[in-house]
Amino acid sequence: MSVIYLDPHGPRRPARRSDASPLKAVAVACGFALSIIVGIASVTGGGSPLARLIGQGPRPAADDPRAYAFMRETAGGVPVTWDPCLHIRLVVNSRFAPQGADVLLAEAVERVNAASGLTLEVVGPTTEEPDPQQTQRELALGRPGGSRAPVLVAWTTPDVMPKLKGSTIGLGGPIYWYGDSMDRAKYIGGVVTFDSPAMAQVLRGPDGHALARAIVMHEVGHLVGLNHVDNTSQVMAPSAHHGVYEFAAGDRAGLARLGSGGCPYDTGEASG
Template sequence: MLGQENDGVVVVSVPDGSTCRCGEQMRTGERAGFDLMANEVICLRCMADRRAGRPQVLNRPQQPWPTHTPAPPAVWLAPAAPSRTRSRGPRTWVTVLVAALVVSLVGVPVGLRSLRAFAGADTAPDDPGAYVFLNKDRRGAPVTWDPCLTIELVVNSASAPAGSGTLLAEAIDRVNEASGLHLKVIGPSTQAPRPDQSARDLASGLPGSARAPVLVAWTTPEVVPGLKGSVVGLGGPVHRFANTRDQERYVGGSVELDGPQLAQLLQRRNGHAQARAVVMHELGHLVGLDHVANSSQVMAAESGTVTEFGEGDRAGLARLGSGGCPYDLTPDTPDSSNASDAPS
């Protein structure tokens, strides 16, 4: 259980020196409040003002570093560019407009990649360098999920084909094994996919949770127009970045799969493996991979006969699972001033 106060704030350890929105500077390892609903870090002085009912200070005078009381950095939310399905011909990702989660920052648009069915046999040789990331930070490192937290999935099976649970489970196992991340289905959902859903909706956590579970929806083109034609899936993440711009993290996302089209694919020879590869492709977008031109990879922009991750896919996934843990959400204990990273 997190060290949560009655105002919905938990205590975290600041991973990198930063500045609170009030202007207060903070140091690595200091303690701060994390507002679960607003998805931002609050310095201890702002927490005190908040609990006392005082107005938000926007330009606090700087003071010398304290020797005992830590203060945290402000974290701002912004939408990320996700990716989803593959396309049969030259097609770019579908761009979905998403409102910025914090109006003072310009949000990165969430892009949905479209995967179309189904191209011919693969001819390109496997290549361990054949991977592309959806987003990079200012240092050139890929934006990643927090590997110390489980990426929770809920599933809407309204238009799921027979055997969909096995397809998803097998795809998750392959992504987890290749990346070291921990995707996990935590239950069913009746939530319908919404093409106009905002980044805040996708990233906002449930009460007591730092972020919302990812909705995996087996759906139809009538519900999600982006699935019209030969597009079989859409998917991608939403990311948040700190005001230092070097602690960007994925904090939400969604996956939509065309149930009727995949049901037809399942009737083909080797259809189960090909349908599973579609789900693997969309989960690859969810964790941060973009399309590649190499047809020997599952993340190729066109769906072919590849049914298992190629060397490039696996190399990219391994890098996406190697990001550090940005915040320590372990509650304080009497004998420890710095909590350890939460287990994955």
């Protein structure tokens, strides 16, 4: 059975790796820097680009509706969420997008919306480039990806985004804002980027569209607040198997909780 490994590096709740080979992997990490929560997808191992992506792994585990985890929780153990009363707008830089990238994103967004009750909406194109040097202040100034602007989804290259060099295939996540207390924290912006040449390799492989879509779903799952889980039947597992192309019971349960966070205030009036 073929598998892409999504190997965490430093998530708030690190998944165990007892069933994962460190070779032949696509890794998705959840790193924390200041108030940015980031998911990183990367490729490790040797051989051709596609060989580095596709390996052999254990069969998916049995589905489990309890198999979900969150990127961030309040002191009371409640997941930090987006405001479900506001649309989450996405703009897309398709400068280097592989063929079919728009369909991949649309299908991933449709699935996240259906499972969470949130409203992610692709509102149009942008020429905004992801900025590896972007500061917290700049993120709050209204540029795509910032706290008063649409989420930036960029199909890019390692030359534009050096953090995609080497083994990395994608990175992204939400920006969270504490508000007047941690218990009222809400996600209010985010950035997702993909290494387009690496994704093109996935698309050319077996079940390429379904597998690439699952990778995009995984990243959009991080964007709305899901973390990794041990259960390999879930899209949010550290290892993404051929055949696991749709959100499973745990994924859906976690997404449903992320869509029920309440509407405490209009973040458009907030100061970051």
